[in-house]
Amino acid sequence: MLRRLISGDTPRSTVLSIVLLVILIALAFAPFLFPGTRSVDTAARVCIFIALVASYDLMLGYGGIVSFAHTMFFGMGAYGVALASIHMGRGFDALLVGSVAGALAAAALAFVIGLFSLRVRAIFFAMITLAVASAVAVLVSQLSSITGGEDGLNYKIPRALTSAHKFMDDKLFGVRINGKLANYYLVFFGSLILFLILLRIVNSPFGRVLQAIRENDFRAEAIGYRAVYYRTSATCISATVAALAGSLYAIWLRYVGPDTTLSFEIMIDILLMVVIGGMGTLYGAVIGATIFVVAQNYLQNLMGIAEAALGDLPVIPLFLNPDRWLLWLGVLFVLSVYFFPTGVVGRLRRRV
Amino acid sequence: MSDTVLETRDLTVRFGGHVAVDHVTCTFATGELTAIVGPNGAGKTTYFNLISGQISASEGSVHLKGRDISGLPVPERVDLGIGRAFQLTNLFPNLTVLENVRLVIQSKRKKGFNLLTMAASHTELTEAAEAVLERTNLAAQRDQIVHELPHGTQRKLEVALLIALDPIVYMFDEPTAGMSVDEAPVVLDLIEELKADTSRTILLVEHKMDVIGTLADRIIVLHNGALAADGPPAEVIASDVVQEAYMGRALEDA
Numbered sequence: 001m002l003r004r005l006i007s008g009d010t011p012r013s014t015v016l017s018i019v020l021l022v023i024l025i026a027l028a029f030a031p032f033l034f035p036g037t038r039s040v041d042t043a044a045r046v047c048i049f050i051a052l053v054a055s056y057d058l059m060l061g062y063g064g065i066v067s068f069a070h071t072m073f074f075g076m077g078a079y080g081v082a083l084a085s086i087h088m089g090r091g092f093d094a095l096l097v098g099s100v101a102g103a104l105a106a107a108a109l110a111f112v113i114g115l116f117s118l119r120v121r122a123i124f125f126a127m128i129t130l131a132v133a134s135a136v137a138v139l140v141s142q143l144s145s146i147t148g149g150e151d152g153l154n155y156k157i158p159r160a161l162t163s164a165h166k167f168m169d170d171k172l173f174g175v176r177i178n179g180k181l182a183n184y185y186l187v188f189f190g191s192l193i194l195f196l197i198l199l200r201i202v203n204s205p206f207g208r209v210l211q212a213i214r215e216n217d218f219r220a221e222a223i224g225y226r227a228v229y230y231r232t233s234a235t236c237i238s239a240t241v242a243a244l245a246g247s248l249y250a251i252w253l254r255y256v257g258p259d260t261t262l263s264f265e266i267m268i269d270i271l272l273m274v275v276i277g278g279m280g281t282l283y284g285a286v287i288g289a290t291i292f293v294v295a296q297n298y299l300q301n302l303m304g305i306a307e308a309a310l311g312d313l314p315v316i317p318l319f320l321n322p323d324r325w326l327l328w329l330g331v332l333f334v335l336s337v338y339f340f341p342t343g344v345v346g347r348l349r350r351r352v
Numbered sequence: 353m354s355d356t357v358l359e360t361r362d363l364t365v366r367f368g369g370h371v372a373v374d375h376v377t378c379t380f381a382t383g384e385l386t387a388i389v390g391p392n393g394a395g396k397t398t399y400f401n402l403i404s405g406q407i408s409a410s411e412g413s414v415h416l417k418g419r420d421i422s423g424l425p426v427p428e429r430v431d432l433g434i435g436r437a438f439q440l441t442n443l444f445p446n447l448t449v450l451e452n453v454r455l456v457i458q459s460k461r462k463k464g465f466n467l468l469t470m471a472a473s474h475t476e477l478t479e480a481a482e483a484v485l486e487r488t489n490l491a492a493q494r495d496q497i498v499h500e501l502p503h504g505t506q507r508k509l510e511v512a513l514l515i516a517l518d519p520i521v522y523m524f525d526e527p528t529a530g531m532s533v534d535e536a537p538v539v540l541d542l543i544e545e546l547k548a549d550t551s552r553t554i555l556l557v558e559h560k561m562d563v564i565g566t567l568a569d570r571i572i573v574l575h576n577g578a579l580a581a582d583g584p585p586a587e588v589i590a591s592d593v594v595q596e597a598y599m600g601r602a603l604e605d606a
C-alpha cells in the first residue's frame with residue numbers, strides 16, 4: 001500500500017528514509033508541534049515549495065529541460081485564485097474556478113512555448129522562457145487596474161479557511177481548531193497529493209522515456225520516441241503542478257503580488273532548492289525546500305542570537321548581523337554544492 | 353522474394369561541396385538480406401542515415417512500401433517499420449542493460465504516454481525484454497549499468513536493441529566491429545536467424561567478405577557515394593570494382 005503510494009520509489013537509504021519521515025511528521029503535525037503564527041506559516045511555505053520544486057525537478061532533473069518560467073506558472077495559479085475571489089466574491093467556488101483556470105492557462109502557455117522552442121535546442125527553450133517570464137512580469141506590474149500592479153491584490157477567502165471561523169470552542173492540545181488550521185491542512189494535503197502524483201509520473205513508463213531522452217535523445221528518437229512531444233508534455237505537467245501550488249499559496253496568504261510569486265528571486269530560490277536537494281530525484285525537492293525555506297525564515301533569528309552572544313568580540317559580530325543573512329545563505333549554498341555535488345539525496349544514497 | 357519493400361530513388365546528400373551519397377537508386381525486396389560494402393568514407397553510414405531519417409536528403413527520395421517517407425522524422429519512420437543499429441555504439445549509458453531493452457519494447461508497444469501506472473508494474477514489458485536478453489546472450493548482464501560494460505558487450509546490446517524493436521527493415525551498421533572473436537559469431541548467428549523469417553528485410557554493412565559471401569543474398573557496392581556494383585555475392589566479389597576498391601584494402605588490413 002505504502003509502496004504503491006510512493007510508486008515503488010523507495011528512498012534507498014536509511015538515513016534518507018528517517019529524514020523524510022521526520023519532515024513528513026513535522027509537517028503533518030506542525031500546528032501542534034510548533035504552535036505560533038510564524039512557524040505554521042513557515043511549515044505551509046515548506047509544503048508549497050516542496051510541490052513547486054518537485055514540479056521543477058520533473059523538467060530539469062528528469063527531462064533535462066532548463067526553464068526560467070516556473071515562477072510565472074506558479075504566479076498564474078496564484079493570480080487565478082486572487083482574480084476569481086475578487087470577481088466572483090469569496091467562496092470555495094471561486095477558489096476552484098481560479099485554480100482550474102490558472103492551471104489550464106499555465107498548461108496552455110507551456111504547451112505553446114514547448115512546441116515552438118523544444119524542437120530546437122534546450123538553450124533556446126531556456127531563453128524563450130526567460131523572455132516570456134520577464135514579459136509577463138512587466139505586464140502584471142503595468143496592468144495595475146487588473147492585477148494590482150506592484151502592490152498586488154488582497155482578497156477574501158471563505159470564512160471556513162480563516163481564523164475567524166471556529167470549529168470548536170475548546171482548544172485541542174493547546175491549539176485553536178479554527179479555519180486557519182483547516183487552511184493549513186488544505187495546503188498540507190494539497191501539496192502532498194501534488195507530490196505523490198509527480199512521484200507516480202516520474203516512475204511511470206512516461207518517466208522512463210523522459211530519462212531516456214535526457215540520457216540520449218538521438219537514440220530515444222531512433223527507437224521511436226518523439227522527443228518534442230515528451231518534453232512538451234513534461235513541461236505542461238510541470239507548469240500545471242506549479243500553478244496549483246501557486247493556487248495553494250494564494251489561498252494561504254490571502255494576497256498575491258509580484259514579490260510572492262512572480263519574482264526572479266523566487267526562480268533562483270527554486271533553482272537553489274533543486275540543486276541543494278539533488279536533481280533527478282523528487283526526494284531532493286523535499287530536502288532542498290525544507291532546508292532552504294527554514295533557513296530563509298530562521299537564519300536571521302539564529303544570527304541575531306549569535307550576534308548577541310558574541311557581541312564582545314571584535315569584527316565577528318559584524319558578520320553575524322542579521323542583515324547579512326543572505327551572505328550566509330550563499331555560503332551554505334556554496335558549501336552544499338561543494339560537499340554534495342549530487343545534492344543531499346545523492347550524497348545519502350551514495351554506495352559505499 | 354519479388355515485392356519491393358524499400359526503395360531509394362536518386363538519393364543524394366551533399367555536405368558543402370562534398371557529395372557523400374550520389375544519386376543512389378536501389379530497391380530492396382522483402383525477405384532479402386543485402387550486404388552493403390565499400391571502403392571507408394564511401395557513404396554507407398550516410399546512406400543509412402538518409403533511409404532512417406537522421407539526415408535529410410538534398411535530392412531524391414526514400415520509399416517504404418510505395419510510400420514516400422523522405423520528409424518524415426526519425427520516430428515516424430520507426431513506427432512505419434524502419435529500424436537501425438548504429439556503427440558507433442549509441443545507448444543509454446547510465447541505465448541498466450534491461451532498462452535499455454525495455455525502453456525499446458515499451459516504445460514498440462506504445463506505452464510511453466502511460467503516465468499514471470508504475471513502470472515496474474508492467475511485467476509484460478520486463479518479460480519481453482528478458483526474452484530479448486536471453487536471445488542475445490545478455491541475460492547475465494541484465495542489471496549492469498551500460499557504461500560499465502566492456503565495449504564488445506555494448507556492441508551486442510546495440511544489436512539487441514534493434515532485435516527488440518523488431519522492425520520490417522533491419523539496418524545493421526558493422527554490427528561485429530570491435531567485437532572479440534567469440535562475440536562476433538553470436539551476432540552473426542542472430543542475423544542468420546532473423547533472415548530465416550522471410551518477412552524481414554535486412555541491410556547489413558559489413559567489411560568481412562567471408563561473412564558476407566555466405567550470409568548475403570545480394571551485395572551492393574558504394575564507392576565515393578555512388579552505387580558501383582549490385583548483384584549476387586559471388587559475382588560482385590569477383591568484379592573489378594570490388595577487387596580494386598575494396599579487396600585491395602581488405603588485403604592490406606589482413
Ligand SMILES: Nc1ncnc2c1ncn2[C@@H]1O[C@H](COP(=O)(O)OP(=O)(O)OP(=O)(O)O)[C@@H](O)[C@H]1O
Binds near residue numbers: 367372398439
Ligand atoms: N554530417 C556530416 N557532415 C559532413 N561530412 C560528413 C557527414 N557525415 C558524413 N560525412 C562525410 O561523408 C563521407 C561518407 O561518410 P560515411 O560515414 O557515410 O562513410 P562510411 O562508408 O560509413 O565509412 P566507414 O566504413 O568508415 O564507416 C565521409 O567523407 C564523411 O567525412
Ligand SMILES: [Mg+2]
Binds near residue numbers: 396397398439525
Ligand atoms: Mg560507416
